[in-house]
Amino acid sequence: MFASQEIENRYHAAFSRYAAAMDNNMPDRIPIRFFFEEIAAKYAGYTTQQTACDYRLAFDATRKMAMELNVDAAMLNAIWSNYGVGKGASWKYFAVPGVDVSPDSVCQFHEPASEADLCMKADEYDEFADDPTAFLLTKWFSRYTTRLSPPGGPVAFQHNAALISGAMAYARYIGSFGEYADKLKYEAGVVSANAGMIKAPFDLLMDKLRGYQGSVMDAFTQPKKVLKACEALMPHIVKNALGGADADRNAPITIWAHRGTVPFITPEMFDGIMWPTLKPVFEEIIAKGHRILFYGEGNWEAHYDKLLEFPAGSIIYHLDKGDPLKLVNTIKRKFAVSGGLPYELLAWGTKQEVEAYLAKLFSALAPEGGYILDSTALMMQDINVDNVKTAIAYTMEHGAYSRSSAAKHRERESPSNPAPMEMGKRPPGVCIPWEEESRGYTHLSGDTALVRNSWEEADFWVYNYIWTTLLW
DSSP, X not given: OOSOHHHHHHHHHHHHHHHHHHTTOOOSBOOBEEOBOHHHHHHHTOXXXXXXXXXXXXXXXXXXXXXXXXXXXXXXXXXXXXXXXXXXXXXXXEEOBTTTBOTTSOOEEOXXXXXXXXXSOTTOHHHHHHOHHHHXXXXXXXXXXXXXXXXXXXXXXXXXXHHHHHHHHHHHHHHTHHHHHHIIIIITOOEEOOOOEEOOHHHHXXXXXXXXXXXXXXXXXXXXHHHHHHHHHHHHHHHHHHHTSOTTSOSOEEEEEOTTSTTTSOHHHIIIIIHHXXXXXXXXXXXXXXXXXXXXXXXXXXXXXXXXXXXXXXXXXXXXXXXXXXXHTTGGGTSEEEEXXXXXXXXXXOHHHHHHHHHXXXXXXXXXXXXXXXBSSOBOTTSOHHHHHHHHHHHHHHOBOOTXXXXXOOOOOOOOOOOOOOOOSSOTTOSSOHHHHHTTOSSOOSSHHHHHHHHHHHHHHHHHHHHHHHHO
């Protein structure tokens, strides 16, 4: 139940505004959506160490900033530096504020320093592609942590403690999202900007398995094996994206698209590995009725033609680097656009510079709707809050649309049926199949469907934990 009639009215107005813009149509004004990260902690009077060690403070800080600054939509919690989840499981490559870096720093992931430290070796592509879930549970997780023993190693106190501690911390954290989603809606009147997450298979290989250098070198020396590994990741990425998605299909699923473009990989790698294994993921998700927020980190101008292959209205393109004017006759013909307000300007610009830039940005992207105000990047603690307030005030004053204007109403195109995706040796969502589990039961009887459902639910959470750890 909404905290007040005012909050309820605010929420419904924000929801209608945000939904219309995502459909590339014209709302009453430009919706305001900011992804507050560590800046929310600073705004609420916390150090990033405090929000890292208490995720409840992180949720509260994000909600407080979104409500008090009167934004329409916000990420439920963009301050991802969860001490309990990472350190409980003993992640190696995760730096927590006040533990591995200064108390006011940000959460940081770093890559292994050498080939020997990588979580997947150059000669293990075939094994990984054959059964990714088994590889994660038997080899990857122990290499990604300091306390888990490798296959054949001693299962000692530290090993068992890390398994239980990490899983319990994860369960508590994930279990809190529903409560805080309700708080964002019913107490603050703010729309959840997104739900669910995608990573491109090749990005995932670069992020958590072979590292950037290893993956790129492998793409030169053994491209077929890299492609096969990325293909094996596809159904699992879809499974996890849909598992965290908005059941009502209102909030988009976000892809954080970072090292898959210029200058990180060659055009040949993009056309031969990145795109052939990302496009089917998009097609599967779009076919299920979900929008995708394409959070294009870096400059994706070289690949606008690829994005335009998807149905109109199925994507919201987030502008980080690139010319807003280039979007007008390309991306914006089919899709809504968000972002474009430079992070650097919000961090170090003047009020006058922010207003002058917004005037140019709005003149390019806002006519006929389909534009959502946002910073180009997640907002860390060096953002100047006064500049954020300036951007919001300017949008309130200059971002309204005349209801008498002859704006086009754009319908979402129906998606085509995607080609069947190969599910692999072990289906997504499964660690130990029921058939394997039940084989050793000596007296399986009565309501066997009840027993099976109970097992599959428990087994799924093991799958969810290991795959979410990889995707984060």
